[in-house]
Amino acid sequence: MYIRVLKEALTSILSNKMRSFLTVLGIVIGVGAVIGMLSIGAGASDSILGQIESIGTNSIYVMPGGDDEITNPKPLTLTDANALSNRIRAPHILRVTPVMMGQSSFSLGDSRIQTQVFGSYPEYTEITGLEIAEGEFITASDVDTRSSVVVIGPDLAEGLFGRTSGVVGSTVRINNFPYRVVGVAKAQGGNQFNNPDLQAYMPITTMQLRVTRQTIPDQVQYIIIQAQDSQSIDLAISEAQQVLRETHRLTPRQGNDFTLTNQEDILDIANQITNILTIFLAGIAGISLLVGGIGIMNIMLVTVTERTNEIGLRKALGARKGDIMLQFLTESALLSLIGGIFGVILGWGLAQIVGTIARNSGTPLIPVVQIEVVLLATVFSTLVGVFFGWYPARQAASLQPVDALRYE
Amino acid sequence: MIENTPAPVIKIRDLTKVFHLGGSNDVHALRGVSLDIYPGEMVAIMGPSGSGKSTLMNMIGCLDSPTSGDYYLDGLLVSNLDDDELAVVRNRKIGFIFQKYNLLARATAVENVELPLRYSDDPTNITERAIEMLQLVGLGDRLKHQPNELSGGQQQRVAIARALVNHPAIILADEPTGNLDSVSGQEVMDLLLKLNREKSTTIVLVTHDKDVAKQAQRTIRLFDGKIMEGEQR
Numbered sequence: 001m002y003i004r005v006l007k008e009a010l011t012s013i014l015s016n017k018m019r020s021f022l023t024v025l026g027i028v029i030g031v032g033a034v035i036g037m038l039s040i041g042a043g044a045s046d047s048i049l050g051q052i053e054s055i056g057t058n059s060i061y062v063m064p065g066g067d068d069e070i071t072n073p074k075p076l077t078l079t080d081a082n083a084l085s086n087r088i089r090a091p092h093i094l095r096v097t098p099v100m101m102g103q104s105s106f107s108l109g110d111s112r113i114q115t116q117v118f119g120s121y122p123e124y125t126e127i128t129g130l131e132i133a134e135g136e137f138i139t140a141s142d143v144d145t146r147s148s149v150v151v152i153g154p155d156l157a158e159g160l161f162g163r164t165s166g167v168v169g170s171t172v173r174i175n176n177f178p179y180r181v182v183g184v185a186k187a188q189g190g191n192q193f194n195n196p197d198l199q200a201y202m203p204i205t206t207m208q209l210r211v212t213r214q215t216i217p218d219q220v221q222y223i224i225i226q227a228q229d230s231q232s233i234d235l236a237i238s239e240a241q242q243v244l245r246e247t248h249r250l251t252p253r254q255g256n257d258f259t260l261t262n263q264e265d266i267l268d269i270a271n272q273i274t275n276i277l278t279i280f281l282a283g284i285a286g287i288s289l290l291v292g293g294i295g296i297m298n299i300m301l302v303t304v305t306e307r308t309n310e311i312g313l314r315k316a317l318g319a320r321k322g323d324i325m326l327q328f329l330t331e332s333a334l335l336s337l338i339g340g341i342f343g344v345i346l347g348w349g350l351a352q353i354v355g356t357i358a359r360n361s362g363t364p365l366i367p368v369v370q371i372e373v374v375l376l377a378t379v380f381s382t383l384v385g386v387f388f389g390w391y392p393a394r395q396a397a398s399l400q401p402v403d404a405l406r407y408e
Numbered sequence: 409m410i411e412n413t414p415a416p417v418i419k420i421r422d423l424t425k426v427f428h429l430g431g432s433n434d435v436h437a438l439r440g441v442s443l444d445i446y447p448g449e450m451v452a453i454m455g456p457s458g459s460g461k462s463t464l465m466n467m468i469g470c471l472d473s474p475t476s477g478d479y480y481l482d483g484l485l486v487s488n489l490d491d492d493e494l495a496v497v498r499n500r501k502i503g504f505i506f507q508k509y510n511l512l513a514r515a516t517a518v519e520n521v522e523l524p525l526r527y528s529d530d531p532t533n534i535t536e537r538a539i540e541m542l543q544l545v546g547l548g549d550r551l552k553h554q555p556n557e558l559s560g561g562q563q564q565r566v567a568i569a570r571a572l573v574n575h576p577a578i579i580l581a582d583e584p585t586g587n588l589d590s591v592s593g594q595e596v597m598d599l600l601l602k603l604n605r606e607k608s609t610t611i612v613l614v615t616h617d618k619d620v621a622k623q624a625q626r627t628i629r630l631f632d633g634k635i636m637e638g639e640q641r
Contacts, residue, residue, distance in 0.1 A: 011515075012514070015514055313506075313510045314523070314527070315471075315495060315498075316498060317498065317499065317523055318495050318574075319495060320495045320527070321492060321495075322492075400472070401472075401498075402466050405471070405506075
């Protein structure tokens with residue numbers, strides 16, 4: 001029985017293709033925008049989380065400064081880093097590296113590149129997962145002797161030498177001091193704002209002496225700790241806290257003058273940010289779905305007026321209010337369901353296009369079209385049709401047969 | 409006819425209808441109409457425009473409710489039913505034929521005839537029943553045609569098949585030949601007369617055409633909302 005109602009609704013929709021197309025366009029764009037935004041959001045989230053995870057697993061960041069009440073936080077130093085490396089005091093800490101960051105000017109002949117330099121311990125590669133394509137990373141003896149050696153990213157090598165291989169052993173100038181290139185990092189991929197392939201690495205001691213020229217000689221910017229494994233992160237954090245409180249000579253009444261953040265915390269924050277962004281984008285897209293629904297209501301009201309005679313005839317032949325209601329609700333629901341289906345296709349296409357553009361400009365972004373989102377959008381668009389079709393359908397159902405039959 | 413008379417299929421007593429057009433602008437379309445129509449009769453209702461002819465037809469067709477008075481259709485008091493109950497009565501007891509055929513433009517002849525069955529309480533074998541009716545009105549070879557592929561006379565015959573398909577107590581025809589030329593108009597009239605004669609179908613014709621009216625067994629003339637007496641043939 002209901003099959004006939006559906007068939008009739010479809011016939012009616014197809015009998016005026018242009019109008020039906022324009023009517024559902026709002027729903028198509030609305031659903032397309034929702035699907036597109038959510039897919040891109042999910043892809044962006046995956047991409048950000050992937051990048052954060054690539055920083056290294058089981059790592060804990062130590063930043064200077066702690067609770068708000070701490071008036072005079074002690075800076076983090078190499079002494080702190082070395083204390084954390086003590087296996088007896090902190091058995092669950094596997095590796096430690098202090099980090100300094102700074103901008104430096106690299107030059108070779110006429111080429112001159114301003115870029116970011118990291119000063120660290122050799123453990124930096126294991127902790128952050130940095131890989132070396134050619135040569136080797138800085139060694140412990142480089143750190144001890146404050147050697148003038150540097151490891152450069154592949155884009156930096158390309159910029160200076162015009163090639164990414166065969167540059168180990170060459171000399172480049174950093175802030176006019178000569179340095180020997182000992183290694184080239186493997187390409188990681190990046191974007192204009194954050195390109196790890198353009199960065200360089202040197203012993204932290206060399207950096208402190210030559211590049212940052214600081215007032216407190218062994219100060220570092222932050223320390224990265226790697227826990228034994230993912231189960232021992234919490235233990236490693238409490239050990240690190242104990243060690244640092246001792247080296248900073250904090251009394252039991254004083255709060256920490258440093259902050260320990262593990263990767264999970266960073267992931268949580270990143271997750272929160274991407275979720276808020278996704279909800280925000282989907283909200284905007286949802287508004288266009290609402291506008292699409294109003295479009296359907298408008299056209300359904302016109303349809304009811306146009307078909308007043310038909311409604312009168314159906315009522316004369318025995319259609320009850322509910323029959324007419326069902327007929328028009330089916331029509332508006334079917335209309336917006338069709339719009340929803342085309343919207344899913346549009347949204348999918350939109351997400352793929354944005355993904356391709358992002359990849360071509362160097363940002364790894366694979367849009368994720370989630371099946372739940374597709375189902376939700378389809379069901380929701382149908383509900384939009386029912387919601388906005390309700391009033392026109394009621395108008396139709398409450399027409400008096402005498403008036404409707406006489407209507408010209 | 410006095411003796412052994414069957415119960416009237418339409419029994420109307422003191423029916424009035426007042427339209428309130430706002431203010432003191434009341435229109436008394438029917439001012440106390442009483443009439444009986446018996447099973448198997450073919451009755452014409454005539455009257456000039458403004459006589460209340462259309463209002464009476466709407467009352468008989470259960471399309472509108474009277475202001476006062478009683479209307480029994482096939483023994484059932486219908487004058488105080490609500491909208492949905494009236495819809496059921498129209499579906500089961502009345503077959504409508506309109507001046508402008510009122511067929512669904514995008515539906516085939518069969519689908520048009522099926523329509524009343526779809527709103528009935530027995531929606532089974534509706535296609536077979538619709539085809540049977542189309543064969544009865546002589547359109548067995550036009551089943552899949554849409555209205556725009558049929559002549560006016562053929563369209564009106566589809567409408568007659570649609571009116572008959574639920575086996576109603578009465579057929580109510582509103583100017584059934586009004587849109588047709590005289591030849592196809594007469595064909596439609598012949599079909600109605602044949603149904604009345606051979607199947608004892610009760611037919612109420614609303615018309616202003618004297619030639620149509622005189623083919624009915626009797627004519628009821630309305631003037632100024634009242635029936636003019638002594639108009640039986």
